[in-house]
Amino acid sequence: MMRIQHLVLTALLASLGVLGCRPGTVLPAVTGPEARKADAVRYFTNPIAEGADPWVLKKDSIYFSCGSANKGIYVSQSTRLTQLGERVPVWKAPATGWNAHNIWAPEIHFLEGKWYIYYTAGKEPGGPFIHQRSGVLESTTDSPFGPYRDKGMLYTGDHLADPTTVKWAIDLSPFYLNGQLYAVWSGWEENAGTDRTKQHLYLAKMSNPWTISSNRVKISSPTQPWETGGELDLNEGPELLKKREKAFVIYSTRESWLKEYRLGQLTLADTLADPMQPQNWVKSSGPVFEGTAQVLGVGHCSFTTSPDNTEDWILYHAKKTAAPGWDRDIRMQKFTWTADGYPVFGTPIPAGVPLPVPSGQK
Incomplete structure (x- = not known):
């Protein structure tokens, strides 16, 4: 029986051209559908999706993403960061009102046991x-797919007692720091x-996920040479990133x-410092992530971790061509940290370059 098995194995190896190979011979790589399927599991290439202003939230090993399309907002879910899942419409803008048009940059958050979506919209x-202006939706169920109720416009001005003094505001994002809920956004000094009006970054306290409870404070303006010199000086798309004792916008x-x-x-060099004091925020000496000849117009990012929580990842959008406009796609790559706790985003990797999938992704 053993002799028969040996003969069968010998014949098989001979048919594969393995017998007779000299020591050190490199055998041809396995190719075909199975090999391509295996590579698809281990590697991905950018871009991962169409669209802009990517937002991804990881909760209970599921990645929830959010975006705007067709005068509404969609949510998707996936266990794979490289494949964000089917885009399911969850809210449609009303026919009239302050939030009837121009739905921009929604973010989905899970706060105080409920799902919320923060978004930008306009009346014209x-x-x-x-x-x-900026508003918030609240899910009426325990599902990120809603249905959602409109909790109204958020106050983004300087006179909290007078809601009519709300100021132009986009890209609002909430975050907790030392148990206090804050909102950060991009706004104008005056309507x-x-x-073509200069945009600044503002911060305010929130008393709950749908109520801003303080007047805003300005924490950044486009003043540095690498922020200015173009058609419009702006700061926008702020997102919080925390690592140990430091916080970053x-x-x-x-x-x-x-x-x-x-x-x-x-x-914010110390998370115990008051973020409402503008002097506590120190601006970088230059851009921390910028385009190349192959990857253009990188911006409006969000952050998450790999399925096994061992890696940090940035998701961002890039322009498809050098021509002015908003034709963009969504990309992602891993980033690291310096020994003293600062993020290192590196250089945007060109489209089509194979990259290992996030650690722990199946």
Whole structure:
């Protein structure tokens, strides 16, 4: 019986061309559908999706993403960060009102046991985009797919007692720091009749996920040479990133429709410091993530971890061409940290380059 098995094995190896190979011979790589399937499990390439302003939240080993399309907001879920899942519409803008048009940059959050979506909208379609304000939706069930009720416009001005003094605001994002809920966003000093108005970053306290409970404070303005010099000076798309004792606000600067769009960084060196004191935020000396000749206009990011929580990942959008406009796609890559706790985002990796999937992804 053993002799028969030996003969069968010998014949099989001979048919594969393995017998007779000299020591050190490199055998041909296995190719075909199975090999390609195996590579698809181990590697991915950018871009991972169409769209812009990517937002991903990881909860209970599930990645929930959010975006806007067709005058509404969609949510998707997936166990794979590289495949964000089917986009399911969860909310449609009303026919009239402050939030009837220009739905921008939604984010889904799980706060105080409920699902919330923060978004930007305006009362008039198209430009000039002078009516943009920020609002919040609350799921009426325990599902991220809703249905959602509109909790209204968030106050983003300087006179809390007078809601009519709300100011232009986009890209609002909530976060907790030392048990206090805050909102950070991009806004104007005063409402204006042109959307070519300088944008700043503002911060305010929240008493619950749908109520801003303090006047805003300005924590950043586009003042550095790498933030200015184009068609419009702006800071926008702020997102909080925390690591041990430090907190960072990573934001977009330069013009979103141009290839010079890039990321800057504000650092709160000690999370026990009061974030409502602008002097506690230190701006980076230059962009912390910017485009190359192959990857254009990188910006408006979000952050998450690999399935096994051993890696940090940034998701961002990039322009498809150098021509001015908002034709963009969504990309992602792993980032690291310095020994003293600062993020290192590196250089955006060109489309089509195989990258290992996040650690623990199946």
